[in-house]
Amino acid sequence: MINVNGKLFEVPLNLQEASLLMFLRDFVGLTGTKYGCGAGLCGACTVHLDGEAITSCQYLVSDVMDRRITTIEGLADTVVTGDLHPLQKAWVEFSVPQCGYCQAGQIMAAAALLNNIPKPTSEDIRTGMAGNLCRCGTYKRIQSAILNASEEISDER
Amino acid sequence: MKDNKSPSMSISRRNFLLRTGWIAGGVTVLTSCGSIIPPLPSLNDPTYEDALSWIQMRADGQVIFYAPRMEMGQGVTVGLCQIIAEELNLPQSAIDYISPNTDQTPPFKMTVGSEGIAKYFEPVSRGAASLKEVLRERLQNSTQYKLHTIKEEEGGFSLPDGQMVSYADLIGDTSLVLNSEMLATAESNADKRKRAGPKAIGESWKDPQLKAIVTGQKTYSRDIAISGLRYGHIIHKPTFHATLDTVDIGSAMEMKGIVAVVPSKENDFVGIVAENPYVLDEAVNAVSVKWAYQDDLGARAISDILDVERIRSANSFEHEILSEGDLNTGRSSSVRSIEARYDTSFSAHAAMEPRAATVWVKEERVEVWSAGQDPFFTQKQVAAAIGRNVEDIIVYTHRLGGGFGGRVRCQASEEAAILSVATGHPVRVQWDRTAEFQNNYFQPAFSHYISAGVTEEGKIGFWEHDFVSSPILTGAVPDYIAWIIDSVKADEGTARGCVSPYQIMNQRIRYSDIRTSIPAGAWRGLGAAPNGFAIECMMDELAVEAGADPLEFRLNNLSASETKIRGVLEAVAEMAKWRDSKSDNSKRGISCAVYKGETAVAIVADIEIDHKTKKIVVKRIWCAQDCGLVINPDQVEAQVEGNVVWGCNMALKEKMQFTDGMVNADNFDGFEILRHDEMPDIQVKLIQSDGTPPTAVGEAAFAPVAPAITNAIFAATGRRLRKLPITYEQL
Numbered sequence: 072m073i074n075v076n077g078k079l080f081e082v083p084l085n086l087q088e089a090s091l092l093m094f095l096r097d098f099v100g101l102t103g104t105k106y107g108c109g110a111g112l113c114g115a116c117t118v119h120l121d122g123e124a125i126t127s128c129q130y131l132v133s134d135v136m137d138r139r140i141t142t143i144e145g146l147a148d149t150v151v152t153g154d155l156h157p158l159q160k161a162w163v164e165f166s167v168p169q170c171g172y173c174q175a176g177q178i179m180a181a182a183a184l185l186n187n188i189p190k191p192t193s194e195d196i197r198t199g200m201a202g203n204l205c206r207c208g209t210y211k212r213i214q215s216a217i218l219n220a221s222e223e224i225s226d227e228r
Numbered sequence: 229m230k231d232n233k234s235p236s237m238s239i240s241r242r243n244f245l246l247r248t249g250w251i252a253g254g255v256t257v258l259t260s261c262g263s264i265i266p267p268l269p270s271l272n273d274p275t276y277e278d279a280l281s282w283i284q285m286r287a288d289g290q291v292i293f294y295a296p297r298m299e300m301g302q303g304v305t306v307g308l309c310q311i312i313a314e315e316l317n318l319p320q321s322a323i324d325y326i327s328p329n330t331d332q333t334p335p336f337k338m339t340v341g342s343e344g345i346a347k348y349f350e351p352v353s354r355g356a357a358s359l360k361e362v363l364r365e366r367l368q369n370s371t372q373y374k375l376h377t378i379k380e381e382e383g384g385f386s387l388p389d390g391q392m393v394s395y396a397d398l399i400g401d402t403s404l405v406l407n408s409e410m411l412a413t414a415e416s417n418a419d420k421r422k423r424a425g426p427k428a429i430g431e432s433w434k435d436p437q438l439k440a441i442v443t444g445q446k447t448y449s450r451d452i453a454i455s456g457l458r459y460g461h462i463i464h465k466p467t468f469h470a471t472l473d474t475v476d477i478g479s480a481m482e483m484k485g486i487v488a489v490v491p492s493k494e495n496d497f498v499g500i501v502a503e504n505p506y507v508l509d510e511a512v513n514a515v516s517v518k519w520a521y522q523d524d525l526g527a528r529a530i531s532d533i534l535d536v537e538r539i540r541s542a543n544s545f546e547h548e549i550l551s552e553g554d555l556n557t558g559r560s561s562s563v564r565s566i567e568a569r570y571d572t573s574f575s576a577h578a579a580m581e582p583r584a585a586t587v588w589v590k591e592e593r594v595e596v597w598s599a600g601q602d603p604f605f606t607q608k609q610v611a612a613a614i615g616r617n618v619e620d621i622i623v624y625t626h627r628l629g630g631g632f633g634g635r636v637r638c639q640a641s642e643e644a645a646i647l648s649v650a651t652g653h654p655v656r657v658q659w660d661r662t663a664e665f666q667n668n669y670f671q672p673a674f675s676h677y678i679s680a681g682v683t684e685e686g687k688i689g690f691w692e693h694d695f696v697s698s699p700i701l702t703g704a705v706p707d708y709i710a711w712i713i714d715s716v717k718a719d720e721g722t723a724r725g726c727v728s729p730y731q732i733m734n735q736r737i738r739y740s741d742i743r744t745s746i747p748a749g750a751w752r753g754l755g756a757a758p759n760g761f762a763i764e765c766m767m768d769e770l771a772v773e774a775g776a777d778p779l780e781f782r783l784n785n786l787s788a789s790e791t792k793i794r795g796v797l798e799a800v801a802e803m804a805k806w807r808d809s810k811s812d813n814s815k816r817g818i819s820c821a822v823y824k825g826e827t828a829v830a831i832v833a834d835i836e837i838d839h840k841t842k843k844i845v846v847k848r849i850w851c852a853q854d855c856g857l858v859i860n861p862d863q864v865e866a867q868v869e870g871n872v873v874w875g876c877n878m879a880l881k882e883k884m885q886f887t888d889g890m891v892n893a894d895n896f897d898g899f900e901i902l903r904h905d906e907m908p909d910i911q912v913k914l915i916q917s918d919g920t921p922p923t924a925v926g927e928a929a930f931a932p933v934a935p936a937i938t939n940a941i942f943a944a945t946g947r948r949l950r951k952l953p954i955t956y957e958q959l
Contacts, residue, residue: 085504085506085507086506088506089505089506093505093506096451097453097504097505097506100453101444102444102447102448102450102451102453103443103444103445104444105448105450105580105581105629106450106582106658106660107580107581107582107661108661108895108896109660109661109895110661110895110896110897112895112896112897113580113896115580142444143442143443143444144443144444144445146443147443155439155442155443159439159442159443162438162442163434163438163439163442166432166434166435166438166862166863166866167442168301168435168438168441168442169300169301169302169303169866169870170300170301170579170580170581170627170628170629170630170631171301171437171441171446171627171629172448172579172580172581172629172630173580173629174441174442175441175442175444178442196904197904197905197907198904198905200904200905201903201904201905202903203904204580204896204901204903205580206577206578206579206580206630206632206901207301207580207630207870207873208869208870208871208872208873208874208902209866209869209870210873210902210903210904210907211869211907211909211910212866212869213904214904214907
C-alpha cells in the first residue's frame with residue numbers, strides 16, 4: 072500500500088517496478104506532478120516522501136511501499152489555512168507562473184524547504200531551490216514568493 | 229460549451245481559404261507547384277473581420293473570448309481579455325477566455341514573434357467595440373432615443389431618462405455572434421465610444437488560470453486521459469537523417485499488454501502501442517531496429533561551414549542587406565578602426581514540457597489533443613500524415629508547457645495519429661527528454677565579422693558587417709525547394725536585428741544563408757539576439773577606440789529622431805546611476821537594441837568574477853523598455869525577467885553541439901541552463917510614450933542582455949571574449 076495525499080492505494084504487481092512518477096500520473100490519476108527530464112535533473116516531478124522533497128522520476132514504486140507521498144494536489148491539506156497552502160497563495164499573489172509546467176515541482180520543493188528551514192534567508196532559498204529548473208525564467212518571483220510565504224507562515228505560528 | 233457551431237459560417241468560406249496560409253515570404257514563387265510543398269504553418273496576420281468570430285456575448289451578457297493566440301506563459305490571453313474589457317466596460321469576471329479548438333474559430337496565425345498584443349490589439353479592440361455598437365443600435369431601435377444620447381455604463385448603457393439597460397437585456401435568447409452585415413452601421417459609430425466603467429488597460433490583471441496551475445489542476449497536453457486510451461512509444465531515428473531499414477520485433481508481440489508494433493517507413497520511426505504504459509520500456513528493448521545512416525557532420529565540420537571568414541575569403545555573400553555611403557570614404561575619415569569576429573552557438577528550446585499528444589482516429593472524425601504554437605498547422609500535418617481531409621481533423625488546444633518557437637510543430641500529434649490508425653484505438657504519445665532534444669529543430673550558430681571605425685568627433689565612420697548562419701523561417705522546407713527560396717531573398721528571421729539603430733553614413737551589411745545538416749528553425753527572437761550581440765559588442769569596442777564612455781558613445785551615435793532608444797538608454801542609466809560619480813562602473817556593461825524596429829530596450833549588467841567558485845556571476849540587471857502602450861505591466865515585466873534569464877543563458881551557458889547527426893547533450897546535465905542560485909537581481913522600468921500603440925514584448929528584451937554581460941566582463945577583466953557562451957576557464 073502507498074499513502075498518497077492521505078488515501079491508501081493498493082499497488083498491482085506489474086507496477087512494482089514502475090517509477091513513482093508514472094504510478095502517480097497514470098495509475099492514481101494525479102497529473103499535477105510533471106515529467107520534465109526523467110533523470111532527477113530538473114525537479115518538475117518533485118513530491119514529498121514522508122515530508123521530504125524527492126524527484127519522483129528517480130524512485131520506483133517498490134522503493135516507497137507503505138510510505139506517505141504528498142503531491143501538489145494534496146499540499147493544501149497539509150495546512151489548516153484554507154483551500155490553498157501559503158506558498159500557493161504567494162505564487163498567485165506574485166503571479167509567479169508563466170507556462171506553469173514546472174511550478175508544481177517548484178512549490179513542492181519550496182514547501183519541503185520551509186519545513187526544514189522555516190525562516191530561510193535569500194541565500195538559503197537560492198541554494199535550496201537550485202535543483203528546480205524553470206525555462207521561462209520565473210526564478211525571481213519564486214524566490215520572492217517563498218520569502219513572503221515564510222513570513223506569513225511564521226506570523227500564523 | 230454548448231454552442232460548438234463554427235462561428236466562421238457567417239464569413240465567406242472562400243475568404244478563409246484564401247487566408248489559410250500558402251503565401252509566405254520566399255515561398256510565394258512556388259505556389260504553382262503546390263502539390264510538392266509540405267503543409268505550411270499558418271502565416272496570415274489577423275484582420276478586423278477575424279475578430280468578429282473571436283468575441284461573442286452569451287444571453288446572460290457574459291463574454292466568451294475564443295483567444296486566437298496560444299498561451300504558453302507569455303500572458304497574451306489575459307492581456308487580450310483586458311482589451312475587450314476596456315472596450316465593453318466590463319470587469320474581468322465578465323469575460324471567459326477559451327483556448328479554442330480548430331472548429332471554434334477560423335484559422336489564425338501561428339503564435340510567434342511577440343505579436344500577441346502588438347498585432348492583435350487593433351482587431352480585438354475593434355471587434356469588441358463593434359459588439360458594443362451593435363448592442364447600442366439595438367437599444368436605439370427599441371427606444372426613440374438618438375444613438376449619441378445612449379451613454380456607456382459598466383456592463384451596459386444608460387438612457388437619457390436615467391434607465392439602465394444591461395447588455396444581457398439586449399442580447400435575446402441566443403448568443404450574439406457578429407457578422408459582416410451587422411457591422412456596416414456599427415463600424416461608423418465606433419469612434420463615438422467613450423470609456424465608462426472600470427479601467428482595464430494598464431492594470432495588472434492576473435491570469436485566471438493561476439490557481440489551477442499552482443494546485444496541479446491545470447491540464448497540459450501530457451495530462452490527457454480518455455477512456456479506452458492506449459499508450460504509444462516512438463522509437464525515433466537515432467540521427468537527424470537516418471532512415472528506417474529493417475525491424476525485428478523479437479518477442480515484443482508476445483509480451484502481455486502489447487497491442488501493436490508499427491514500423492513507419494515513410495516517417496522513419498517504429499511505434500509500439502500497449503494497453504498500459506508500464507510495459508513499454510521492456511517492449512522497446514525487445515525490438516531491434518536497423519537504421520541506414522546518411523553522412524552526418526560533427527561539431528567541427530559544422531563550425532567550418534558556418535564560418536564567416538571562409539565566405540569572406542571567397543567574397544561570395546549571397547545577400548546584401550544594406551549598403552549606404554562608401555566604405556572606403558568611411559575608412560579614410562576614421563581615425564581609428566578595428567575588426568573582430570563574434571560567434572554564437574547552436575541552441576535548443578528545452579521547454580520544460582516535452583511534447584505529447586493523444587489522437588483518436590475514427591471514421592467520421594479525428595480528434596487530436598495536443599499543444600502547439602499553431603493548432604491549424606497540426607491539423608494539416610495530421611491530415612497529411614494519415615491521408616485524411618483537413619476538415620476531418622479537430623485539434624483541441626492546451627496551454628503549452630513552454631514554446632519559445634520550438635513548438636510550431638507538434639510531431640507527437642502525427643505520430644499518435646499513425647498509431648491510432650494502426651490500432652483503431654485512441655493513442656497517447658509522450659516524448660521523453662532525449663526525444664525532445666534530439667528530434668526538433670535548433671537555433672543555428674551565427675558567425676559574424678565586423679570592421680568599423682570612429683572619427684575624430686567620436687562618430688562611427690564606417691561599419692562593415694558580414695555574417696553567416698542558416699535559414700530559420702524557411703529552415704524546415706525540404707532540400708529540393710530550399711535552393712530556390714534561398715536564392716530569392718535573405719531569410720528575414722536569421723537577419724532579424726542585423727541593422728543597428730545607429731546613424732552610420734558609410735555601411736554595408738552582407739549575409740549568407742547556409743544550410744547545414746542540422747535542422748534549423750525558430751527560437752526566441754530568431755536572429756535578434758545573435759545579431760544584437762555582435763553589434764553591441766562592437767559598439768563597446770568602438771567606444772574604447774573613441775576613448776568615450778560606452779553610454780555616451782551610443783547616445784552620440786544615435787540620430788535625434790531615435791527617441792525611443794535614447795529614452796531607454798537615459799532611463800537605464802538613471803536606474804543604474806551610470807553617470808553618478810560615486811558609482812563603480814568597473815564591472816558593468818551596457819547595451820541596447822530595438823526589436824523588430826518597434827520595441828526599444830536598454831540593459832545594464834553588473835557582474836562579478838568569483839575566483840573561489842570559478843564562476844562568472846551576473847549580480848544585477850537593470851532594464852528599461854519602451855514597448856508603447858502597456859496593457860498589463862506585471863505581465864510585461866514577467867516577460868522582461870524571462871528574457872533576462874535567456875540572455876544570461878546565452879552569454880554563459882547554452883551551447884548545443886552535435887556528433888554525426890546526434891545532439892551531444894540530451895538532458896539538463898549536458899545542456900545547462902540558469903538555476904535558482906545563479907539568478908541575478910532584476911530591476912525593470914517600462915516607459916510608454918503617450919499615444920504609442922503596444923509593440924512586441926515576448927522576445928524584445930533578450931537581445932541586449934548577453935552583450936551587456938560580455939561588455940561587463942571586459943570592464944571587469946580587460947578581456948574581450950567574442951564567442952558565446954563564455955566560461956570562467958576562458959578568462
